[in-house]
Amino acid sequence: MKISWGTGIVIAIISFITFIMVMVVTMVSDKAYNHDLVTDNxxxxxxxxxxxxxxxxxxxxxxxxxxxxxxxxxxxxxxxxxxxxxxxxxxxxxxxxxxxxxxxxxxxxxxxxxxxxxxxxxxxxxxxxxxxxxxxxxxxxxxxxxxx
Missing domain, CATH: 2.60.40 (Immunoglobulin-like)
Known part of the structure; x- marks a missing residue:
């Protein structure tokens, strides 16, 4: 099966968005990445x-x-x-x-x-x-x- 250039671009964009979403979810939910403020007040x-x-x-x-x-x-x-x-x-x-x-x-x-x-x-x-x-x-x- 041959993939046209339009289909390739769509697959690349969907892959990139998926990668970014996985990174965001990992950074926000993982306890190893601490996001504390300098001070609470x-x-x-x-x-x-x-x-x-x-x-x-x-x-x-x-x-x-x-x-x-x-x-x-x-x-x-x-x-x-x-x-x-x-x-x-x-x-x-x-x-x-x-x-x-x-x-x-x-x-x-x-x-x-x-x-x-x-x-x-x-x-x-x-x-x-x-x-x-x-x-x-x-x-x-x-x-x-x-x-x-």
């Missing part, structure tokens, strides 16, 4: 963005900087020396872009102007660290990417 965080900008400016006004550094025990967050550790209240959020299950949030627990995030919490790779704290009713915000 995206719009609420977007509305809070200006507050974060103002809090970042407050942090830059301090005499001593806040620093995040890798140490052998994990990641050390060193708070400014001019702030009294007992008055610093807030949270540290560790965001792992490649795996939402590794994200964690912890209260700030300061020992001698620094906080240590131990190796047990971290796996190697890229981390986004967000430090959101208040000191004497003044908000401060720091966001940094670190490769651990």
């Amino acid at each position: 995206y719009y609420q965080k977007e509305l809070k963005y200006q507050e974060d900008i103002d809090a970042s400016k407050n942090l830059k006004k301090l005499e001593y900087p806040l620093s995040v550094q890798k140490v052998t025990e994990g990641i050390e967050i060193v708070f400014p020396k001019d702030l009294a550790p007992e008055n610093i209240k807030g949270k540290v959020f560790l965001y792992r872009p490649s795996n939402k299950a590794l994200d964690s949030e912890m209260n700030i627990n300061i020992n001698q102007h620094s906080m240590l995030i131990s190796n047990e919490v971290l796996v190697s790779g890229r981390w986004d660290i967000v430090i959101d704290f208040t000191y004497n009713n003044q908000k401060y915000f720091h966001k940094e990417q670190i490769i651990y």
